[in-house]
Amino acid sequence: MSVPDRVVAVVEPGALEDTRTAREVLERAAAARGVRAELLTPPDRAGLLAAVERAAAAGGELLLVPAGPGELDGAGLPLGASRVLRVDPGERAHDRSRCVRRHLRGRGLAGLRHAVDAWWAHATSPGDEHAYGPDPDQRALLRLPASPAPPAGHPVAVLVHGGYWRPHWEADTVELAALDLTARGLATWNVEHRRPGEHGWDATTADVAAALGALARLDAPLDLARVVLLGHSAGGQLVVRLAADVAADPAAPVRPALTVSLAGVLDLVTAHHRRLGEGAVAAALGGSPEEVPAVYAAASPRARVPIGSPLAVVCGHGDSPDLLDVARSFAAAAGRAGDDVVLVEGAGDHFAVVDPASALWPRIARLAARV
Numbered sequence: 001m002s003v004p005d006r007v008v009a010v011v012e013p014g015a016l017e018d019t020r021t022a023r024e025v026l027e028r029a030a031a032a033r034g035v036r037a038e039l040l041t042p043p044d045r046a047g048l049l050a051a052v053e054r055a056a057a058a059g060g061e062l063l064l065v066p067a068g069p070g071e072l073d074g075a076g077l078p079l080g081a082s083r084v085l086r087v088d089p090g091e092r093a094h095d096r097s098r099c100v101r102r103h104l105r106g107r108g109l110a111g112l113r114h115a116v117d118a119w120w121a122h123a124t125s126p127g128d129e130h131a132y133g134p135d136p137d138q139r140a141l142l143r144l145p146a147s148p149a150p151p152a153g154h155p156v157a158v159l160v161h162g163g164y165w166r167p168h169w170e171a172d173t174v175e176l177a178a179l180d181l182t183a184r185g186l187a188t189w190n191v192e193h194r195r196p197g198e199h200g201w202d203a204t205t206a207d208v209a210a211a212l213g214a215l216a217r218l219d220a221p222l223d224l225a226r227v228v229l230l231g232h233s234a235g236g237q238l239v240v241r242l243a244a245d246v247a248a249d250p251a252a253p254v255r256p257a258l259t260v261s262l263a264g265v266l267d268l269v270t271a272h273h274r275r276l277g278e279g280a281v282a283a284a285l286g287g288s289p290e291e292v293p294a295v296y297a298a299a300s301p302r303a304r305v306p307i308g309s310p311l312a313v314v315c316g317h318g319d320s321p322d323l324l325d326v327a328r329s330f331a332a333a334a335g336r337a338g339d340d341v342v343l344v345e346g347a348g349d350h351f352a353v354v355d356p357a358s359a360l361w362p363r364i365a366r367l368a369a370r371v
Contacts, residue, residue: 003035003124004035004123005036006035006058007026007030007035007036008037008038008040008055008058009022009037009038009039009040009064009087009112010048010051010055010062010063010065011041011042012042012048012064012065012067013042013043013044013045013047013048013067014067015067016065016089019039019041022039025109025110025112025113026039026113026116027039028113029116030116032116033117033120035120037116048077052064052078052079053078055082056078056081057080059081060082060123061084061085061123062082062084063087063112063115064084064085065088065089066086066088069092069093071095071097072084072086072095072097072099072100073097073098073099079099083101084100085100085101085102085104085118085119086103087104087112087115088103088104088105088111089106089107089109091105091106091168094167096136101122104118104170105168106168114172114173117172117176118175121172121178121179124179125182127141127143127188127190128141128142128143129141129142130218132207132214133207133210135194135199137192137193137194137195138192138193138194138207138210138211139192140189140211140214141171141175141178141188141189141190142188142189142218142220143178143179143188143190144187144221145182145185145186149221150223153187153221153223153224154186154187154221154222155185155227155228155369155371156186156187156188156189156215156224156226156227156228157181157188157189157228157230158189158191158211158227158230158239158256159171159174159177159178159181159188159235160174160191160193160211160230160231160232160235161174161233161235162231162232162233162234162236163234164233164234164265164276164277164280164284165196165204165234165280165284166195166197167197167198170192171190171191173232173354174190174230174235175190176355177232177354177355178190180356180361180365181365184368184369185369186369187220187221189211189215191207193208193211194207196283196284196285196286197283201284201286201295201299204284205241205299208238209246212227212229212246213253215227216254224254227254227255227256227257227371228256228257228259228260228367228368229243229256229258229259230260230262230364230368231259231260231261231262232262232263232353233262233263233265234280235264236261236262237264237265237299237300237301239256239259239261239264240259240261240266240311241299241301241304242259243259243308243309243311244301244304246309247308255309256310257371258309258312258367258368258370259307259309259310259312260311260312260364261301261312261313261314261330262314262353262354262364263314263315263316263327263353264301264323265277265281265326266300266302266326267300267302267330268281268285268296268299268302268303269289270302270325271322272289273289276323301330302329302333305330305334305337305339306337306338306339307334309339310339311331311340311341312341312342312343312344313327313331313334313343313344314327314344314345314363314364315327315328315344315345316345316347316350316352316353316360317345317346317347317348318348318352319349323350324345328343331343344364346363347360348360
């Protein structure tokens with residue numbers, strides 16, 4: 001596959017008061033991927049149309065920072081066959097326009113860095129997107145290793161992203177981890193799901209279970225006896241809870257050989273009382289532990305031990321002290337309850353556990369490769 005040597009971003013007039021910081025973020029992100037960055041900042045509508053046409057002529061995808069909340073399908077832009085990675089630094093409703101492949105919103109200017117990574121991942125290894133339900137967020141991206149499949153099929157890494165269950169954090173945040181695992185010989189299944197703020201907590205829980213079960217229906221050379229679940233941050237809670245549910249369900253079509261919490265929120269009661277994510281737990285679950293105790297009892301991994309299948313708990317020393325404390329406490333409790341659990345600690349912040357360039361990542365990748 002021929003990979004473009006540059007990423008092009010267009011800033012609509014009025015979207016940013018000053019573009020210097022955006023340019024710096026874009027250029028650093030592009031340099032990290034070994035490509036050049038070009039930021040086009042047209043002064044008016046005519047210049048915007050010319051800039052988009054120029055970027056589209058290069059082919060592939062372009063990054064666009066719009067000035068308003070309107071959907072891009074009705075913006076009259078000369079996109080040709082190009083697709084758009086839309087970046088809104090502030091909060092916006094999800095743009096479901098056909099021309100928009102991914103909408104990164106509410107992440108500030110860091111959204112430009114995430115967009116470059118998403119652009120690069122798609123350019124180098126687009127994978128195959130599969131729907132496991134009717135909602136646009138019920139989808140997962142399958143990537144297969146370049147090497148021939150073993151007789152039993154490729155082992156599978158299922159990735160579930162974090163973001164404190166909020167809608168502006170999506171599966172792109174673990175896409176580089178998925179690429180690295182695919183290069184190491186694992187098929188990867190990067191899961192998107194409905195978020196509780198838009199659909200309710202039960203929808204989120206049901207989606208993660210449905211995405212795992214959907215592996216059994218794929219026409220792909222997969223070894224479903226060698227599945228590893230990896231969840232980052234809030235995704236760590238989701239995968240460990242899922243592992244407990246699967247262990248208790250004799251009819252589950254797919255069972256993890258290993259479940260890995262990557263800086264996971266593994267004790268929801270403690271996370272609520274310490275206000276991790278500024279009240280994110282109660283917002284996601286629909287109330288406090290006192291208001292909805294049954295929801296916490298089912299959802300909190302700490303309340304579910306023994307989980308009933310092998311676990312790895314990973315956290316960086318530079319992460320939130322509360323998440324590190326929760327990781328250690330959960331691992332100890334799971335071990336006392338009889339679970340097969342390993343605790344992995346090391347240098348790194350909250351995102352080092354999904355960064356293939358970090359010191360912690362090789363240890364995580366080795367765990368996944370051993371399933």
